Amino acid sequence: MSAVLIAILVLLGLAVVFGLILGYAAVQFKVEGNPIVDQIDDILPQTQCGQCGYPGCRPYAEAISNGDAINKCPPGGQSTIDALADLLDVEAVPLDSEHGEEQIKKIAYIREDECIGCTKCIQACPVDAIVGAAKQMHTVITSECTGCDLCVEPCPVDCIDMLPIPTTLNTWKWEQPVPGVALIATDSGRGSEQRGAA
Amino acid sequence: MTDFLLILVSTVLVNNFVLVQFLGLCPFMGVSNKLETAMGMSLATTFVLTLSSVCSYLAYTYLLQPFDLGYLRTISFILVIAVVVQFTEMVVKKTSPLLYKVLGIFLPLITTNCAVLGVALLNIKKQNGFMESIFYGFGAAVGFSLALILFSAIRERIAVADVPTPFRGAAIGMVTAGLMSLAFMGFTGLVSF
Numbered sequence: 001m002s003a004v005l006i007a008i009l010v011l012l013g014l015a016v017v018f019g020l021i022l023g024y025a026a027v028q029f030k031v032e033g034n035p036i037v038d039q040i041d042d043i044l045p046q047t048q049c050g051q052c053g054y055p056g057c058r059p060y061a062e063a064i065s066n067g068d069a070i071n072k073c074p075p076g077g078q079s080t081i082d083a084l085a086d087l088l089d090v091e092a093v094p095l096d097s098e099h100g101e102e103q104i105k106k107i108a109y110i111r112e113d114e115c116i117g118c119t120k121c122i123q124a125c126p127v128d129a130i131v132g133a134a135k136q137m138h139t140v141i142t143s144e145c146t147g148c149d150l151c152v153e154p155c156p157v158d159c160i161d162m163l164p165i166p167t168t169l170n171t172w173k174w175e176q177p178v179p180g181v182a183l184i185a186t187d188s189g190r191g192s193e194q195r196g197a198a
Numbered sequence: 199m200t201d202f203l204l205i206l207v208s209t210v211l212v213n214n215f216v217l218v219q220f221l222g223l224c225p226f227m228g229v230s231n232k233l234e235t236a237m238g239m240s241l242a243t244t245f246v247l248t249l250s251s252v253c254s255y256l257a258y259t260y261l262l263q264p265f266d267l268g269y270l271r272t273i274s275f276i277l278v279i280a281v282v283v284q285f286t287e288m289v290v291k292k293t294s295p296l297l298y299k300v301l302g303i304f305l306p307l308i309t310t311n312c313a314v315l316g317v318a319l320l321n322i323k324k325q326n327g328f329m330e331s332i333f334y335g336f337g338a339a340v341g342f343s344l345a346l347i348l349f350s351a352i353r354e355r356i357a358v359a360d361v362p363t364p365f366r367g368a369a370i371g372m373v374t375a376g377l378m379s380l381a382f383m384g385f386t387g388l389v390s391f
Contacts, residue, residue, distance in 0.1 A: 003266075010265050014257070014274060018281040025285050029292035036295065 047075040048126035049148030074100035106162040107145040114159035121151035209337030216345040217382040222313030236350035240343030242304040250279045251335025254318035275318045
């Protein structure tokens with residue numbers, strides 16, 4: 001009887017100790033998602049436009065961390081590619097024109113007297129930047145709009161324009177200084193891009 | 199030192215766990231389709247086998263033996279191996295995402311690898327000491343890795359070869375494994391341990 005009891009107790013003790021170790025480890029070594037995916041996601045422009053072929057920026061970030069090309073993001077343009085190349089320690093490559101051209105930052109504008117209130121653009125908007133209801137006029141919340149173009153296509157009356165963001169006193173910024181010499185390897189690409197733009 | 203070297207040669211070549219003792223055959227057939235996955239599996243197995251043979255030795259010597267509970271070794275070793283694998287996976291995931299990417303999916307698979315349990319039980323049967331257990335586990339893992347990597351390299355070549363239709367797939371794999379096993383029989387008598 002006592003031999004059986006000892007056996008049960010020893011095995012129970014072993015299991016309890018292991019359970020405690022694993023429970024401690026589960027708390028101590030908890031990982032919130034994949035850290036590299038978060039860092040890539042922070043660099044991407046969050047337009048959720050899907051021009052890269054993935055349903056949004058986060059899926060594309062996951063794809064990059066699994067080895068996809070870094071040059072599929074037209075809204076981010078060359079600066080995003082350079083930042084990704086720095087983060088992932090790979091060669092910076094030019095934007096893949098298959099996925100679209102780099103454009104200046106735009107936001108959607110709904111010509112409100114032409115809007116028929118079909119809600120189709122609301123369904124297309126990935127960031128819920130369009131307000132309105134059925135048979136009511138819609139409008140764009142300019143601070144939320146990412147300029148992804150996705151609402152232009154579904155509009156049946158073509159009343160959505162993509163307007164470039166005008167420079168106002170609040171949005172005007174000094175131009176970034178261009179270093180005279182390339183300090184690090186990836187600087188060379190960045191400098192030439194800005195010199196070309198200037 | 200000669201003893202440890204003998205253990206290594208014995209476990210890697212003469213008593214190769216896969217090809218001579220026929221332990222751990224499921225990953226041997228299962229993950230040998232590509233050289234890359236075979237290498238990941240080998241690394242993960244080497245790591246886990248060495249660690250678990252040490253842990254199960256400690257559990258046996260300091261817990262089961264004092265209470266005269268030798269008959270509980272199988273179930274306690276399974277427990278020890280499962281915990282070691284789980285703990286390792288958590289630590290690796292937190293500390294080294296890169297290593298986790300290489301080993302990650304293989305770690306839980308190894309829990310059910312019979313070579314891991316086999317090494318732990320054979321350590322007890324052979325009455326190996328602490329250092330001997332480490333080398334026995336490590337040697338077994340190296341032998342497993344050697345067989346797995348060689349086999350997957352052969353299978354990659356066979357995949358593009360003109361194999362008669364009835365032999366394609368698993369059948370030619372089995373034939374190849376048998377031939378490799380025959381080849382390893384040539385090491386018999388190299389050392390007597």
